[in-house]
Amino acid sequence: xxxxxxxxxxxxxxxxxxxxxxxxxxxxxxxxxxxxxxxxxxxxxxxxxxxxxxxxxxxxxxxxxxxxxxxxxxxxxxxxxxxxxxxxxxxxxxxxxxxxxxxxxxxxxxxxxxxxxxxxxxxxxxxxxxxxxxxxxxxxxxxxxxxxxxxxxxxxxxxxxxxxxxxxxxxxxxxxxxxxxxxxxxxxxxxxxxxxxxxxxxxxxxxxxxxxxxxxxxxxxxxxxxxxxxxxxxxxxxxxxxxxxxxxxxxxxxxxxxx
Numbered sequence: 001x002x003x004x005x006x007x008x009x010x011x012x013x014x015x016x017x018x019x020x021x022x023x024x025x026x027x028x029x030x031x032x033x034x035x036x037x038x039x040x041x042x043x044x045x046x047x048x049x050x051x052x053x054x055x056x057x058x059x060x061x062x063x064x065x066x067x068x069x070x071x072x073x074x075x076x077x078x079x080x081x082x083x084x085x086x087x088x089x090x091x092x093x094x095x096x097x098x099x100x101x102x103x104x105x106x107x108x109x110x111x112x113x114x115x116x117x118x119x120x121x122x123x124x125x126x127x128x129x130x131x132x133x134x135x136x137x138x139x140x141x142x143x144x145x146x147x148x149x150x151x152x153x154x155x156x157x158x159x160x161x162x163x164x165x166x167x168x169x170x171x172x173x174x175x176x177x178x179x180x181x182x183x184x185x186x187x188x189x190x191x192x193x194x195x196x197x198x199x200x201x202x203x204x205x206x207x208x209x210x211x212x213x214x215x216x217x218x219x220x221x222x223x224x225x226x227x228x229x230x231x232x233x234x235x236x237x238x239x240x241x242x243x244x245x246x247x248x249x250x251x252x253x254x255x256x257x258x259x
Contacts, residue, residue: 001053005101005113006122006134008049012042012083012099013117016090026091029066034087039063042083042099050079050101057103060241062210073237076106080236082210086186095119096185102213107235112217114187123191125221131194148223148250149196155179156199156254159189168204172229172247175257176200190215193250194222201248204229209241216248225252 019038026036043063050059058073061081065071079101084090086097095118103111112125120137123146134143157180158173165183173181184192190212192198213236216226226234226248234246247256 001103002111002113002124002126004049004053005103005111006124008046009099009101009113009115009122010136011049012045013115015041015045016084016097016099017117020090020093034091035063035066036084036087036091038090039084039087043081046081046083046099046101050081054079054103060210062208065210065241070241078104078237080104080109080210080213080241082187082208082214085211086188089185094185096188098186098188098191098215100187100210100214102210102217104213104236107237109213109217109220109236112214112221114191114214114218116188116191123194123218125194125218128217128220131218131222133191133195146195146222148194148219149199151199151251151254152179157182157197158200158202159184159192159198160201161185161189161203161205166205168245169202172202172204172257173200176254187211187215190219190224190226190248193224193248194219196250199250200254202229202246203248204245207243209236209238209243212243212246219248219250222250223252224248224250227256229256230258231256 016038024037058078082100090097099115101113102109114123122134125131133146155177159182189201
């Protein structure tokens with residue numbers, strides 16, 4: 001199924017970039033977040049492909065859930081889809097927005113794809129044990145394995161949200177020896193940890209499960225972990241698909257304080 005998820009991600013990303021080149025409509029959702037026609041167009045592509053390659057597997061997608069309401073997932077297997085994570089970045093012309101697809105089994109992402117269309121990259125994670133990155137903007141497509149790194153003795157590279165950095169997250173970061181602090185949009189933050197370009201991503205503001213599932217799947221397959229701040233496992237299919245605070249680490253041996 002992985003090649004089909006990669007294909008869906010690439011096609012959705014191309015549609016997003018095509019829309020970004022012209023005038024498009026921006027609306028405001030009930031939670032005050034923006035949504036564009038690119039979000040819906042990308043989601044339509046992904047859902048059509050997933051319905052063909054995985055018939056009968058429930059699909060929980062951001063825009064469909066906003067339009068039709070949240071569904072109750074029967075059983076242990078379902079998809080979580082965020083067709084355009086980082087819509088604010090997309091509107092600003094920033095390249096860090098992503099396309100996200102994750103297959104959840106028994107509350108964990110076992111198959112995950114994160115596309116970064118404007119950067120010509122797709123990250124993937126399989127069975128929480130194998131991760132890679134595909135780049136295709138050069139003369140030929142390159143598919144290589146990726147893995148996280150040990151925490152540098154010189155200090156951690158921390159990535160945090162561009163649009164949602166709150167005081168509690170800032171206070172939490174002060175517990176660590178930090179060498180570099182980068183503001184990055186979307187689920188790309190998980191991928192930077194997975195690719196050994198960063199070490200820590202804390203988030204105390206609210207998110208939905210479709211915001212994090214694919215990024216977490218890529219990170220865990222590359223050797224990282226995602227926890228609640230109390231060090232408990234970060235799982236899926238929660239009530240309302242609503243996440244609590246979390247801390248993502250590239251090196252699971254990093255000691256986490258209890259805030």
